[in-house]
Amino acid sequence: MEQPNDLILEMQNGSEKAFSSLYTMYSEAIYGIIYSIVLDENTAEELLQDVFIKVWNNAASYSINKGRFFTWLLNFARNTAIDETRSKAFKNSKKNLSTTNFVDILSPSDSLNKKTNAIGLKKFVDALKPACIKIIDLLYFKGFTQAEASKTLDIPLGTIKTRNRTCINDLRVMVLG
Amino acid sequence: MEPEEIITSGNLEMYVCGALPPEEALEIERAISAYPEVKREVELIEESLVHLAETVAPPLQAMTWTHILNSIRNLNNTNDSKVRSLNWPAITGWAAAIIFMGGIMWMLKQTNDLNDSLQVTTTENTILKEDKANAENQLVENNEILEVLRSKKYQSYTLPGNQAVAPEAFAKVYLNKTENVAYIDIKGLPTPPRGKVYQVWSLKMEPLTPTSVGLISSENKTSEGIYKFVNFPNPEAFGITLEPEGGSETPTLSQLYTLGMITI
Numbered sequence: 001m002e003q004p005n006d007l008i009l010e011m012q013n014g015s016e017k018a019f020s021s022l023y024t025m026y027s028e029a030i031y032g033i034i035y036s037i038v039l040d041e042n043t044a045e046e047l048l049q050d051v052f053i054k055v056w057n058n059a060a061s062y063s064i065n066k067g068r069f070f071t072w073l074l075n076f077a078r079n080t081a082i083d084e085t086r087s088k089a090f091k092n093s094k095k096n097l098s099t100t101n102f103v104d105i106l107s108p109s110d111s112l113n114k115k116t117n118a119i120g121l122k123k124f125v126d127a128l129k130p131a132c133i134k135i136i137d138l139l140y141f142k143g144f145t146q147a148e149a150s151k152t153l154d155i156p157l158g159t160i161k162t163r164n165r166t167c168i169n170d171l172r173v174m175v176l177g
Numbered sequence: 178m179e180p181e182e183i184i185t186s187g188n189l190e191m192y193v194c195g196a197l198p199p200e201e202a203l204e205i206e207r208a209i210s211a212y213p214e215v216k217r218e219v220e221l222i223e224e225s226l227v228h229l230a231e232t233v234a235p236p237l238q239a240m241t242w243t244h245i246l247n248s249i250r251n252l253n254n255t256n257d258s259k260v261r262s263l264n265w266p267a268i269t270g271w272a273a274a275i276i277f278m279g280g281i282m283w284m285l286k287q288t289n290d291l292n293d294s295l296q297v298t299t300t301e302n303t304i305l306k307e308d309k310a311n312a313e314n315q316l317v318e319n320n321e322i323l324e325v326l327r328s329k330k331y332q333s334y335t336l337p338g339n340q341a342v343a344p345e346a347f348a349k350v351y352l353n354k355t356e357n358v359a360y361i362d363i364k365g366l367p368t369p370p371r372g373k374v375y376q377v378w379s380l381k382m383e384p385l386t387p388t389s390v391g392l393i394s395s396e397n398k399t400s401e402g403i404y405k406f407v408n409f410p411n412p413e414a415f416g417i418t419l420e421p422e423g424g425s426e427t428p429t430l431s432q433l434y435t436l437g438m439i440t441i
Contacts, residue, residue, distance in 0.1 A: 032234030161187030
């Protein structure tokens, strides 16, 4: 998927239409990231709104030559969601979030509401090795650094990168064929 | 590093996840610009991860986008147009000044009204004082007349009207013969025409000698319609004639209004 640089530039110049297109492209994935962290639909929707409002207001701070637009969005989403989980109100209403990963979210009833390819994808996700689920969850969904993931999973630092590559490769084969 | 090396290093996956330190990320960006196959690899990794995250997302409400759009439009609006705030201290100040001015105007009007009213009352008082003085004078006069009427010193006579000139006319005389004082009441005489005046005459019969007693004028007026005369010869009769202004030496008999004998 090539990055839509034209749309990004238009949005940076204040085009609501371009912003709308970018929202259509990325909102669902960003929503998935946020939801995997806060595990509450209402909170996740509010945070998704916050994230895209931040994106609009801080559009000028992104540069096409410096990193992927999706990664930029990803950082906004994870930071916003993690900030929320650290808030007092959130801590009072939710317990033991650390034990949940993105695969735990994928219950059959949820999947019924989704696109057919997502239902198909669920099977593949379920087929991911438990070690892969853990490492993708930390590095991608939770925004851990290599060192943090190494410490949490008790895996040598050098192994994190290669294991992550293998796992995403498995995923890629399942999703993209 | 060769493209193949970069691809297999696992750094591209870390890069898309945002888990790479800045200096290593910079290397990847250089490689992306330099090698299309590296760029392609990044795009595929990103696509897989986007799909994975989408799988995790619950159904997204269509209203979410509307909320975002409304928020960014409101933000733009509040930035563009400065909210016009009311300057309450100034408004309060002006209101106080206007009320104060109004109060002063009202008080000035009240003062003027009071002054006017005071002036009217003062005038009324003066008029009342004059009226009172007049009434007192009138009372003194009336008392004097009453004294005369009740006194035994005075005799009352009626001077009947001259049939030829004024048959309806009459005059009354109250005469004190010992002191030679007469009060004449002309209520029964018509108002003299302009430029004419009544003159009172004392008459001796044998021979007929008229002597002027005086003019009916304000000088010897005692009370309304009553005139006092003194110092005249003992009369046998009184006559009243209409004379030109200032009176005459001798009575104009054609204008004799009343004539009456004085008998004891």
